Amino acid sequence: MSVTVPGGSTVRLHKLTMVAEDDGVMVGRPDIGSYAVFPEEGAQALRMLDSGTPVSDVAAWYERTCGESLDMEDFLAALEDLQFLRSENEDEDESAPADSPVRWQRLGRWAFSRPAWACYIALMAVTVAAMVKEPQLRPSYHQVFFTSYLSLIPVALFGAAIPCILVHESFHALAGRRLGLPSRLGIGRRLYFLVAETRLDSLLSVERRRRYLPFLAGMLADAVMISVLTLLSLALDDHGIAPWIHKLCLAVAFSCVIRLIWQFMFYLETDLYFVLSNALRCTDLQNASRFYLRTHFRRLLRREPPQPDTEWSDRDRAMARWYAPILVAGYGFSLGSLVWAAIPTAVHLWSTAFGRFTNTRTPASDLLDAVIFVVLTSFEVGLLLYVTLRDRRARTRKNSLQGALP
Helix, strand or coil, rough: CCCCCCCCCCCEEEECCCEEEEEEEEEEEEECCCEEEHHHHHHHHHHHHHHCCCCCHHHHHHHHHCCCCHHHHHHHHHHHHCCCHHHHCCCCHHHCCCCCCCCCCCHHHHCCCHHHHHHHHHHHHHHHHHHHHHHHHHCHHHCCCCCCCCCCHHHHHHHHHHHHHHHHHHHHHHCCCCCCCEECCCEECCCCCCEEEECHHHHHHCCCCHHHHHHHHHHHHHHHHHHHHHHHHHHHHHHHCHHHHHHHHHHHHHHHHHHHCCCCCHHHHCCCHHHHHCCCCCCCHHHHHHHHHHHHHHHHHCCCCCCCCCCHHHHHHHHHHHHHHHHHHHHHHHHHHHHHHHHHHHHHHHHHHHHHHHHHCHHHHHHHHHHHHHHHHHHHHHHHHHHHHHHHHHHHHHHHHHHHHH
């Protein structure tokens, strides 16, 4: 697509943010989450256009400064694709972000204020002390079995996971809204896992040092929930209130521990991946590292290396060399977590269910419980397989369409 503008005319731009990066200037519209890295000269051309400088004068300045001409039609077409240009009938008040604070900004500031941080630290310190004194409070997969009814375990943990995940994602959102940045909650996919995610593309509008708290806020929420649930379990146990309730609290706390472990799985682009990528001043470290690994693997097999379908920054390519081993180690860490918690839990549950089926003296209620457990867990596994195959088919169709295009 091309945009034709008379040389002496001016163009109108939406309100844009500009943040200096190692490989240029990140320019974007936080209101719609549209961003692109421009060279410093291109960013300066945008500043001139925004100030009302005629298109022809901007082109002349660029040629004097860079020693080469700038195709203004292509440049403006790129701005149109990024939705940086304002149409003639679009008022400035409608296009610019509102000056008033975003919703929940005050709550975000309170949630990460000094008094709030003092409460979080004190809560976690008390929890650690309680775990040292009472070994049964320490995280263990045995805590998952808070009841002898197998069907109740996945139902209860799934029901409890929903509010826990909402708290996790809400902390991400509040940390962003504290900075006046909009956010959206949605559903994403990591490998074959379905995950909830907070979309904070607008973080590209602020300096890198201010992005760390929004990235880490979810892990803070998990640590706080572990503390609250552990201390609540201790209090209920001490007062002898419904023994299964305090056991359920520990089971939910253990699920929060698993969610913290999940964050160390960098290859799944978790919270800590974005922290690391931001610290390394990279923009697409994950895909650059995957391409690096594919290239070396094919070379080991003495095959032709793959052709890149995108261009990565020099920083991404340089960091990919040492991040690639971490990426491989991430798979090893994931397998270790699987062996430590998931497999023992699954073996215990399925062996218990199988034992009830093979025991002729199993009461009808226990047999029904085992049937419900098998149905529920089989449905979950089947759903994961379905989503995985569906996404693979969609990716195959997309590649076939791209191959058919001229």
